Amino acid sequence: MRGRRAISGWLVVLVALHACVLFAGFFAPYDPTEQDRGRPYLPPMRLHFLDNRGHFHARPFAYALKLAEGSFDQYEEDTRRALPLKFMVRGANYRLLGLLPSRLHLFGAENERIYLLGSDAYGRDQLSRFLYGGRVSLFAGLLGAGVTVLLGLCVGAAAGYYGGWRDDLLMRLAELFLALPWLYLLFALRAFLPLAVGPLEAFFLIVAVLGAVGWARPARLVRGVVLSAKERDFVRAARGFGATDGYLLRRHILPATSSVLLTQAAILVPQFILAEMTLSFLGLGVPEPVPSWGNLLSSLQQYSVLVSYWWMYLPALIMLPFFLGYLGLGSELQERAEPYKIER
Amino acid sequence: MTAESHETSEPLVRVENLVKHYSKRKLVGSVEEVRALDGVSFSIFRGTTLAIVGESGSGKSTLAFCLACFEKPTSGNLWFEETSLSGLKEKDRRVIRRQIQLIFQDPANSFNPRWSVLEILTEPLVLQGNLSRDEMHPRAQALLEQVGLSSHLGEKLPSELSGGQRQRLGIARALGLRPKLLILDEALSALDCSVQAQIANLLMELQASLGMTYLFISHDLAMAAHLADEIAVMSRGQIVEQGAPEEILTHPENRITRELLAAVPRLDLSRPPLAES
Structure with missing residues (x-):
């Protein structure tokens, strides 16, 4: 029971995190592509409850930033201009879940843009870009993991159940795929295609590539489970009742693989998000101006950004809860992965 | 059931010279053959029980699996109600299979x-x-x-x-x-004594009411004698002795039979009880 509660705990965390990304339009204060060329690389604004005279304000506020004297990229707080944080404000147009047109945002500031995670080279709000970018990256990770696990299930079940030369062939193929240096394979595959592909094509390309590369490990795990499951007495017994192969697979053998598959999926999602980030970081993923988590970090390729603008690392830090959520869920599922453990 | 009635009724199951070899491929060198069944022949008549008794590894379970169509015998013939099981198509085999049911040793696994x-x-x-x-x-x-x-x-x-x-x-x-034939593959072995007796009684009741035929596979000669009309003792893939239970119990001829008989636990009241410390 403890395990089950831990699993639901991790699921709640993950659902909450994904909701932030799914309803990015509402949670993000601005449109992710909206530029503010006058303020590139603005550091994150700090939220205050106490003003510079020591008065307490129930409503948190930020001070507007201005360029420090004699500097071209150092900002300092302009204590004469407080920007109170307003909740449920009307702002940029967006479509909730891509369907409902809306202008409602969780928070914002009047007459002035508020940058809680700073801005990038074009003065775009990093927080908004992070939330919108999560849509691309998380969806690519989830879809890629789904494709991979499905492929792994088919290959592993076929190899384990039918055995013989099919097993040998499929498992040697799996070993080959495990041995491939997949990052360079991704480059090669990506290099075959025209450089300028649309965001949607690039997205599905990434998913397809991830799915094609990752199936070997789940396939081997599924094969192991199927091999042991098909020798169990109740599978024999069902065969004795006149069950066909299809029935045995559907009713007895494949259900036994479910926990292994779920565990694998949970572990694969962060791996695939990282793979998407790697591709986008290198400029081979989803193209600008569409935000993705890899795109967000790609400005770190420039040395000046790397050493001068520390907040450009922040997206990598905020991703951690997502990864930890998936890995925590994965390890809890693995605890329960014993396919036929007697449940008490 | 007497010997005369056997001759008039047809056997439900007839096994003739059944051989099952497993080949184990070694990493280096030749293929090693394991002879699980090495020329086994017997018949089971309708409504009777044949017990196959033997030590572990003697080929009892392989026999059960061959009869239940879980394994294909290497050679030899199996007849079920005058249908030969060896040359059957998968579809017909599925139909025959339902009439031969196997009860497994480990009920937790089945x-x-x-x-x-x-x-x-x-x-x-x-x-x-x-x-x-x-x-x-x-x-x-x-x-x-x-x-x-x-x-x-x-x-x-x-x-x-x-x-x-x-x-x-x-x-x-x-x-x-x-089913017409029930194969009990060590079906009582995992149970404790009193439960064994209850299940044995249930089996006998079912046989009386439904006219079932049993192939009772066990290492327990006493339980086999209690349930069966005929006992066959197996060792190393062959039947070494076969006969009525009373005969086997009173005049065991083969060494293996005597060993199995000696392994039957008995309450020996002549021995003094263990001294209490």
């Missing part, structure tokens, strides 16, 4: 642990496919009753049943297909 008792019981009925959904439930209840299980166990998981209840469930499930 049910899908995620299924309820009712699901387990209706599985063979679903697979047989000639009962409607409405008919299945009463049939399952009747099967539970037939093996002496109460009908409110239907929603339980196999892990919630006792060993004896599980073995009764296994028998009930096999009975669902109205």
Whole structure:
């Protein structure tokens, strides 16, 4: 029971995190592509409850930033201009879940843009870009993991159940795929295609590539489970009742693989998000101006950004809860992965 | 059943010179052959019980698996009601298979642990496919009753049943297909003594009421003698001695039989009780 509660705990965390990304339009204060060329690389604004005279304000506020004297990229707080944080404000147009047109945002500031995670080279709000970018990256990770696990299930079940030369062939193929240096394979595959592909094509390309590369490990795990499951007495017994192969697979053998598959999926999602980030970081993923988590970090390729603008690392830090959520869920599922453990 | 009636009735099962070899491929060198069955012949007549007794590794279970069509014999012939099992197509084999049901040794392993008792019981009925959904439930209840299980166990998981209840469930499930031959592969071995006796009595009652034929496979010569009309002693894939239970018990001829007989636990009252410390 403890395990089950831990699993639901991790699921709640993950659902909450994904909701932030799914309803990015509402949670993000601005449109992710909206530029503010006058303020590139603005550091994150700090939220205050106490003003510079020591008065307490129930409503948190930020001070507007201005360029420090004699500097071209150092900002300092302009204590004469407080920007109170307003909740449920009307702002940029967006479509909730891509369907409902809306202008409602969780928070914002009047007459002035508020940058809680700073801005990038074009003065775009990093927080908004992070939330919108999560849509691309998380969806690519989830879809890629789904494709991979499905492929792994088919290959592993076929190899384990039918055995013989099919097993040998499929498992040697799996070993080959495990041995491939997949990052360079991704480059090669990506290099075959025209450089300028649309965001949607690039997205599905990434998913397809991830799915094609990752199936070997789940396939081997599924094969192991199927091999042991098909020798169990109740599978024999069902065969004795006149069950066909299809029935045995559907009713007895494949259900036994479910926990292994779920565990694998949970572990694969962060791996695939990282793979998407790697591709986008290198400029081979989803193209600008569409935000993705890899795109967000790609400005770190420039040395000046790397050493001068520390907040450009922040997206990598905020991703951690997502990864930890998936890995925590994965390890809890693995605890329960014993396919036929007697449940008490 | 007497010897005369055997001659007039046809045997239900006839096994002739059955051979099953497993080949083990070694990493280096030649293929190693394991002779699990090495020329076994016997017949089982309708409504009788044949016990196959032997030590572990003597080929008893291989025999059971060959008869239940789980394994293909290397050579030899198997007849079930005058149908030869060797040359059967997969489709016909499936039909024959239903009439030969196997009860496994480990009742914990013979049910899908995620299924309820009712699901387990209706599985063979679903697979047989000639009962409607409405008919299945009463049939399952009747099967539970037939093996002496109460009908409110239907929603339980196999892990919630006792060993004896599980073995009764296994028998009930096999009975669902109205088999003609029931192979009991060490079906009592995992149970404790009093439960063994209960299940043995249940088996004898079922045989009397349904006219079932049993192939009882065991290493327990005493239980075999209690249940069977005829005993065959197996060793190293061959039948070394065969005869009526009384004969085997009183005049064992083969060394293996004598060893098995010596292994039967007995209450020896002539020995002084252990001194209390």
